[in-house]
Amino acid sequence: MPVDDIRxxxxxxxxxxxxxxxxxxxxxxxxxLLARLDESSAGLVFRMLGKDEALAAFEDLDPVSQHGLLRGMRDGAVGELVERMEPDDRARMLGEVPASVANRVLAGLSPGEREMTASLLGYPARSAGRSMSPELVSLHSDDTVARALDRVRRDGASAETVYTLPIVDEGRCYAGVVTLRRLVLGDPGATVGELADPSAPWVLATDPAEDAAHLMRETDVLALPVLDAEHRLLGLITIDDAVDVLEQAQTEDTARQAGAAPWAGHYMAQRVWPLARSRVVWLLLLLVAATLTVNVLQFFEDTLETVTALALFVPLLIGTGGNAGAQAATASVRAVAVGEVRPSDVLAVAWREARVGIALGAMLAVAALGIGSALVGMRIAVVVAISLVAICAWAATIGATMPLVAKRLGIDPAVVSAPAVTTLVDATGLIIYFVVARAVLGI
Amino acid sequence: MPVDDIRxxxxxxxxxxxxxxxxxxxxxxxxxLLARLDESSAGLVFRMLGKDEALAAFEDLDPVSQHGLLRGMRDGAVGELVERMEPDDRARMLGEVPASVANRVLAGLSPGEREMTASLLGYPARSAGRSMSPELVSLHSDDTVARALDRVRRDGASAETVYTLPIVDEGRCYAGVVTLRRLVLGDPGATVGELADPSAPWVLATDPAEDAAHLMRETDVLALPVLDAEHRLLGLITIDDAVDVLEQAQTEDTARQAGAAPWAGHYMAQRVWPLARSRVVWLLLLLVAATLTVNVLQFFEDTLETVTALALFVPLLIGTGGNAGAQAATASVRAVAVGEVRPSDVLAVAWREARVGIALGAMLAVAALGIGSALVGMRIAVVVAISLVAICAWAATIGATMPLVAKRLGIDPAVVSAPAVTTLVDATGLIIYFVVARAVLGI
Known part of the structure; x- marks a missing residue:
C-alpha cells in the first residue's frame, strides 16, 4: 500500500x-492519505504537492479533512487554493465548515467567483442548487449545428461539462437539451432545435440533491439541468457529483439503520467524542424503551418463578425476533430508498411479510423443538416453538411496514432503524412468549 | 401516481x-410498472408499448421480471426484442436467466450479435468483462484531430459512448484515452497522441465489476477501458452501468448486513418462498448460535435463582450490547466498502472503538442507575450500570474489528452482519453480566 509507506x-x-x-x-x-494523517502531517504533505495535484486532492477530500487543512494554511494560500476550486465543490465545502471560516474564505475570493459561490450557498443544504455547476454552455433552438459547435469551442473550456448542452430561449427560460454526441454526429446544416430532446429530465434548484441523483440514475443522463421556479436555467448537475450524492446518502442511511447519527468525513479522521455523540442518542432512547422489557418481565414474574426454565429461552427468542424484524426492516427501507416500494403498498407488503414470517417461524420451530427438548424437555420446547412462529410473523410484519408508515408520515424511513424494530419486538415478543407459555403449560 | 392508475x-x-x-x-x-404487475398483466401492457418504448423499458427491468416477460412471448417476438438490446444489457440478462432460456435466446440472434454476447458471457459473473460494451470508437495516436472527428462521425452511431475514445496501437494494444471534449476544443491540426491521457484508469476484464465502478467514482471518469491480460482493448464500461453496479452492490450489502442472502429483482416482484429462503439460513445459524445463551443461563442458574431480579434486566442488557455492536459493525462495514478503512487499520480501529464504547457505556450507566434503582433498588442497579460499561466497550470493539478480520481472511465484510455481531455479543454479554453480579453482590 503506497499510502502506508508514505505514512x-x-x-x-x-x-x-x-x-x-x-x-x-x-x-x-x-x-x-491526507484524511488518514494527523493535521500537522497532512499540512506537511499537502505543501509538498504541486499546485494542480494539491487542488485535485483537496477537491476529493471530505469537508472535515478540508477544514483541518485550511486551519493550518496562511490566508493567502487558502485564497489561492479555493479560488481555483470548481464552484460546486467550493460551495459544498463552505456549506460544511463553521460560518466564520466560510466568511473569511469567501471574502478572499475574486468578485466573480465569490458571487457564483454565494449564490450556490443561497440554496438550502443538500438541495440540487447546492450541487449544480453554474459554468455551462447554453444554446438557442435556432442555432445551426455548425454555430453551436463554434460556441462549444469558444466557451467550453471553463464549463464543467460540454456533453450536455441546455437550450434556452430569449428570457433564459429552459427549452430542452441537446447532447454533444448529437451535434457531432448530426447534419451540420440542421438546427439545434431539430436535434434537441425537449422532454429530457430536469429538476428545480430547491429539489433535494438526492432526488436529482436518483432521477439521473433512472434516466441514464450524464448531466441534469437545474431550473428556478420560473423555469430559468441556473446550472447543471453532473453525473460524478450525482454519484457522490448517492454514495453519501447511502452512507448516511447505513448509519441511521444502525441507530447512529450520520457524520461528515472520513471514518479514520473521526475522534472518539464525536463518534460517541453520533451514537449515544439512539442508544439512550433504546435503553429507555428497553425498560419496557423489564416491566413485561415484572408483570410475568409469577410465571417465571413457577417455571424458571422459561427464563433460559428469553435471549434466544427475543434475539431471533429481533433478527427477523431487522431483516424485513432493512429490505423494506432499501426498497423504499430505491423507489421500488411506496407507502400505498403497505397492505400488500404486510400481507406478504406476515406469510414470510410464518414460513420462517415454522422452519425455526422445527429446529427449536429439537434443541429445546434435548436441553429442557418437550413441554418447554413446544412453548418455544409456538412462540417462534408467532414472534417471527409479528416481527417481519412490523419490521417491513414501519418504514412505509414512517415515509407516509414524512419521517425518514431509515430512521426506523433495525435497533428500533428490535427493541419494539423485544418487549412485544416477551408478551407473546408468556401468553403462549401460560396457555400451553396451563398456569 | 400514474403507475397506480394504470394498475x-x-x-x-x-x-x-x-x-x-x-x-x-x-x-x-x-x-x-411492469415489475409490479403479475406476469400476464405485465405481458399485456408490454404488448401495448411501441417498439422503442418496449425496448427501453425492457432494458431497464430487473432480470427476474425480464425472464417473466420472456416466458410469455412468442420465440419470434423474443428474438426481435433481444436482437435490439445493447450487448452488455443483453449479457447481464442472459447471465441471470436459466441456461436453457439463455441458449434458446442466443440461438435466435443474428451471428454478429450472438458472437458479441457469447464473448461477454465468457467472462465470470460480476466481472468487468460482463458489464462492458464492446461497441466503441477507437483511435490511433498519430490520427489528427480532424481525422479522429471524422471517424467519430462515421462509426459513432453504433457506439455506446463517443465521449471517451480509447487509443490503440497496431496490435490493438491499449495506449490511453482521449475525450471528445479535448478533440472538439483542441487544435484541428494536433494529433490524438498530443491530446491523450496515457495515465487514465483502466481495468482487466476479469477484475470485479464493483472494483471498476469504485475506480470510476474515485477518478470521476465517464467510461473505463477494459483490457485483456495482454492489454488489448476489449470494451468500455460506461458510468450509467457503473452506477447500476454500485447500486446493486449496495442493495446486496444491505441485505447481507441484516443477515439475509441478496436477491436479484424488484422487491415487489418477490414471492413468499424465495424471500423466506433468502433469510432462513442466517436465522437458523443464529438460532443455533443463540443456544449458547441458553447454556450460559443454565451455567449461572444458581445465581439467577438466588437473585431472581437479575433476570429482569437480561433483555435490556443484551439488547443494548447488541445495538452498540451493530452501530460499530455497520460503520466499519461501510468504511471498508468505500475504502476508508483497511485490514491493517485493525488495531487503530479497536483502540478507538473501545474508548467510544466506554464513553457510551458510561453515559448509559448514569441512565441505568436512575431507572434501575427506581425499579428494583440500588444494588442491582449498580450491577446493571457496571455491566453496561463493560458490555458496550466489548460490543463496540468486536463489532468494529470483526469486519476487518473478515476482510483479511477474504470473507465479505458485509457477511459479518449486525445480527451475527448481536448474537455473539448476547452470549458474551450475559457472561459479563453474571460475573459482575457475583462480584458486586458477593455470591
Missing part, C-alpha cells in the same frame, strides 16, 4: 522519500 | 385507458 516515511521525517512516493500518485489516493 | 385500469380491463396513460410515460416508470 511511515512521514513518521520517520524522511521527506525526500515522501516526495518520491507522492510523485504520480492519483488524486483520490492522495486525498485518502 | 387499476389493467385490473378493470380498460385497455384504452391503459394505452392513454402509458403514452409518454418515461421508460424507468414503465419498467417499475
Amino acid at each position: 511511515a516515511s512521514v513518521r520517520d521525517g524522511d521527506l525526500p522519500a515522501v516526495s518520491r512516493r507522492l510523485d504520480g500518485l492519483p488524486a483520490h489516493e492522495v486525498a485518502d | 387499476a385500469s389493467v385490473r378493470d380491463g380498460d385497455l384504452p385507458a391503459v394505452s392513454r396513460r402509458l403514452d409518454g410515460l418515461p421508460a424507468h416508470e414503465v419498467a417499475d
